[in-house]
Every structure is written in C-alpha cells, then in structure tokens.
Amino acid sequence: MRQPIGIIGTGSYLPVHSVSNTEVAAEAGVTDEWITRKTRIRSRRRAAPHEATSDLAAAAARAALVQAGITADQVSYLVVATSTPDHPQPATASIVQHLIGATNAAAFDVNSVCSGFVFALSVANGLLHDQPHGYALVIGADVYSRILDRSDRKTAILFGDGAGAVLLGPVAAGQGLLGTRLTTRGDQHELIGVPAGGSRTPASAATVANGQHYFTMNGRAVRSFVDASLSSEVEALLRDTSVAAQDVQHFVPHQANGTMLSDVWPKLGLDGATCHVKLEHYGNTGAASIPITLDLVHRKRLLAENDLVLLCGFGGGMSIGSSLLSWPPTRYARSAAVFTPERDKVGATAFAGLH
Known part of the structure; x- marks a missing residue:
C-alpha cells in the first residue's frame, strides 16, 4: 500500500507595499468603482524593487517549514510554480533552495x-510516493x-505579487x-x-519598443473558457475519487476575479x-x-481534521488543475492538538501581510 501524502504545513508572504484601486485606476484610465464592480478587488501588493520571485518564495517556504516543525535540510524536493521567474534560467527553485538552505532537495520549476500550483502539487505528490519518508516544498510565487502594462485596463487592475507554500x-x-x-487545452x-x-520572438530593441514583453490576456475568452470547463472538471475529479459534491467542506479556487468566481461558484454543485x-x-497573485x-x-x-478540501486552479495554456484533499492533523487544524499561541518570528512575519 502506498504511503498517503498530505499537506502538513502552510506558509505565505505578501510584500509590504499596498497599491490602491485609486492609484491603479489613474494609470489604467478607469475608476476605483469600475475596478471594484468588475473584479471585487480593492487593493493589491507590489514587490519592493529589491524583491524578486525567489525572495517571496523563500519567505513563504520558511513559514511553511516552521509551522510544520521541519528543517530545510530534511526536504527532498522543492518545486516552484511560477510564470514570472527571476531569470529565463536557471530555475527559480534553485535560487530558493540556496536561500533557505534546502541542500538535500532536488529543485525545479513548473x-x-x-494553474501551476496544483500541477506542481501533483508532481511532488508523485515523487514522494517513491520516497515515502521524505518531504516536499511546493511553492506558488509570482x-x-x-x-504589466499599467495602462492596460484588462490586466493592470487584476494582478498583485505574492507567494504561498x-x-x-x-x-x-x-x-x-x-x-x-x-x-490542458x-x-x-x-x-x-x-x-x-x-525562442519564438527573442528580445530585441524592437520587441521592447512594441511592448511585447508585457502580459496580455483576452479576458472575455478566458472567462468563457472557465465558465465552460470548470464544472465538468470538478465533476470528473469527484467521480474519480468517489466523493459526493455535498460532502466537500471547502473550495479554494484560483483568485482570478471575484465577480467571475461569484458567477461560476453556483454552477459547481458544492452546496455544502x-x-x-x-x-x-491581494488581487490575482497568479x-x-x-x-x-x-x-x-x-x-x-x-x-478541521478530515475536512474535504478542493483546490482548483485555471490559467494560461489553457489549463485547469484540481486536487481533492482530506485534511490531516496539523498545527492549526481545529481538532488537532493546538500548539502554544506564541508564534515563531518567521511565521508571524510571513502571515502579517494577510490580516
């Protein structure tokens, strides 16, 4: 029988600098009210000039390790899901490995x-089945x-910076x-x-002048893709795992757009x-x-321990990734033994941005 693998610690980090809708609206040529109505986002975090994706990822990883009571040198695999790497190469995960001292971890990006976090979670889960006593850090960071082209109202209003692990x-x-x-479609x-x-269109003076290094998105088509595909993917996963939709206690979706999620949510049948x-x-943090x-x-x-938690990501590619988990006893699980309220400094610092 294969050793079950689950989440035994979580962590996150958000940059200190908060950017309001008023500031974003001025650059994008819209209003605060328009952004809130279209997205339900009121502000988002922005990385400091000295912070790269690896810095955010490392902070989130440290918080997850401290929460679980595991040291970095005990980690066998370190996977970073990102579409905004520090550099085209090497892998951002290798930099994170160095920053946190995970010297025994094989490190790579997804x-x-x-959708990257769920894809990375699946890969790490499979690897740990081959090493049932090991640990894996799975980090989403962008x-x-x-x-972003801050004058593009389709994208500039949505995105923020952050990392979770x-x-x-x-x-x-x-x-x-x-x-x-x-x-993947x-x-x-x-x-x-x-x-x-x-390699398709290498960087040049012309590509920079033409703004071809900015993120682009056909928002209307993306929304149609999610609306047409998400419910069938959720249904298929529940069918494959022999779990009834009404038995799921928690749904954690990609935080793409609040208005879109409010439209999609009732169609999923997760009434409980x-x-x-x-x-x-925080906006959409990829x-x-x-x-x-x-x-x-x-x-x-x-x-709570044994709660059924459904994670669902969707994004470029176009891709959808869904994972169903039964929550184990952890430091913060409701029915597990609760640790002392005295929080470690790393965990407190990383979590402070979420309040």
Missing part, C-alpha cells in the same frame, strides 16, 4: 501559469507587477491527497501570454462547501493565489 509529507491512511485531475494557448522574450475568496486586498488563500484559511483554524 510553469502552468495560474511578481506580475514587473510584466505548502510542505508535503506522510500522513495517516485516508488523509492527504485523494486525487488530482490536470487538463493547447489549442487555446494564445488567450494568455507574454509574446516576446523566448465554503468558497474561500480572499482577493479583496500561481501563488491558491496557497496564499489556503494558508490564510488554515491559520485562522477554519480547517
């Missing part, structure tokens, strides 16, 4: 854009502020990751992207679940949005 490790039978479903890959900077939407002050939200929910002690 880029499935905003710094979208560096690739989970530590995977062995859990009891019946707990942990129960199933994952990953799909490459025929629609042009809906989201950064046109230049790769709480849909956790925490984007009001691959980081699911683990940031999960960390917030976990640290507020909203997850």
Whole structure:
C-alpha cells in the first residue's frame, strides 16, 4: 500500500507595499468603482524593487517549514510554480533552495501559469510516493507587477505579487491527497501570454519598443473558457475519487476575479462547501493565489481534521488543475492538538501581510 501524502504545513508572504484601486485606476484610465464592480478587488501588493520571485518564495517556504516543525535540510524536493521567474534560467527553485538552505532537495520549476500550483502539487505528490519518508516544498510565487502594462485596463487592475507554500509529507491512511485531475487545452494557448522574450520572438530593441514583453490576456475568452470547463472538471475529479459534491467542506479556487468566481461558484454543485475568496486586498497573485488563500484559511483554524478540501486552479495554456484533499492533523487544524499561541518570528512575519 502506498504511503498517503498530505499537506502538513502552510506558509505565505505578501510584500509590504499596498497599491490602491485609486492609484491603479489613474494609470489604467478607469475608476476605483469600475475596478471594484468588475473584479471585487480593492487593493493589491507590489514587490519592493529589491524583491524578486525567489525572495517571496523563500519567505513563504520558511513559514511553511516552521509551522510544520521541519528543517530545510530534511526536504527532498522543492518545486516552484511560477510564470514570472527571476531569470529565463536557471530555475527559480534553485535560487530558493540556496536561500533557505534546502541542500538535500532536488529543485525545479513548473510553469502552468495560474494553474501551476496544483500541477506542481501533483508532481511532488508523485515523487514522494517513491520516497515515502521524505518531504516536499511546493511553492506558488509570482511578481506580475514587473510584466504589466499599467495602462492596460484588462490586466493592470487584476494582478498583485505574492507567494504561498505548502510542505508535503506522510500522513495517516485516508488523509492527504485523494486525487488530482490536470487538463490542458493547447489549442487555446494564445488567450494568455507574454509574446516576446523566448525562442519564438527573442528580445530585441524592437520587441521592447512594441511592448511585447508585457502580459496580455483576452479576458472575455478566458472567462468563457472557465465558465465552460470548470464544472465538468470538478465533476470528473469527484467521480474519480468517489466523493459526493455535498460532502466537500471547502473550495479554494484560483483568485482570478471575484465577480467571475461569484458567477461560476453556483454552477459547481458544492452546496455544502465554503468558497474561500480572499482577493479583496491581494488581487490575482497568479500561481501563488491558491496557497496564499489556503494558508490564510488554515491559520485562522477554519480547517478541521478530515475536512474535504478542493483546490482548483485555471490559467494560461489553457489549463485547469484540481486536487481533492482530506485534511490531516496539523498545527492549526481545529481538532488537532493546538500548539502554544506564541508564534515563531518567521511565521508571524510571513502571515502579517494577510490580516
């Protein structure tokens, strides 16, 4: 029998600098009211000039390790989901490995854009089955502020910077990751992207002058894709895991757009679940949005042992990733032994940005 693998620690980090709708609206040629009505976002965080994706990822990773009581040198695998890496190469994960001292971890990146965290979670889960006593750090981290055209109202109003992390490790039978479903519709890959900077269109003075290094998105088509695909993906995962929709207690979706989520949510049939939407002050943080939200929910002690938690990401590619988990006893699980309220400095610092 394979050793069950589950989330035994969570962490997150958001930059200190908060950018209001008023500031974003002025640059994008819209109003605060228009942004709030279209997205339900009121502010977002922006990385400091000295902060790169690896810095945010490392802070979130440290918080997850401290929460779980595991040291960095015990980690076997370190996977960073990001579409805004520090550099085209090397992998951002290798830099994070160095920053946190995870000297025994094989480190690599996954880029499935905003679905990346769930894709990375699935990969790490599979690797740990081959090393049942090991641990894996799975981190979602993005710094979208560096690739946005701030005059483009379709994108500039949505995105913020941040990182979230989970530590995977062995859990009891019946707990942990129960199933994952990953799909990609490459025929629609042009809906989201950064046109230049790769082997298809290398960087040049012309690509910079033409703004081809900015993030682009066909918002209307993306919304149609999510509306047409998400419910069937959720249904398929629940069917594969023999779980009834009404038995799911928590739904943690990619925090893409609050208005879109409010339209999609009723179609999923998860009538017994709480849909956790925490984007009001953080915006869409790309691959980081699911683990940031999960960390917030976990640290507020909203997850009980054996609760069924459904994670669902969707994004460029076009891709959808869904994972169903049975929550194990953790430091902040409601029915688990509660640790002393005296918080470690790293965890407190990383979590402070979520209040």
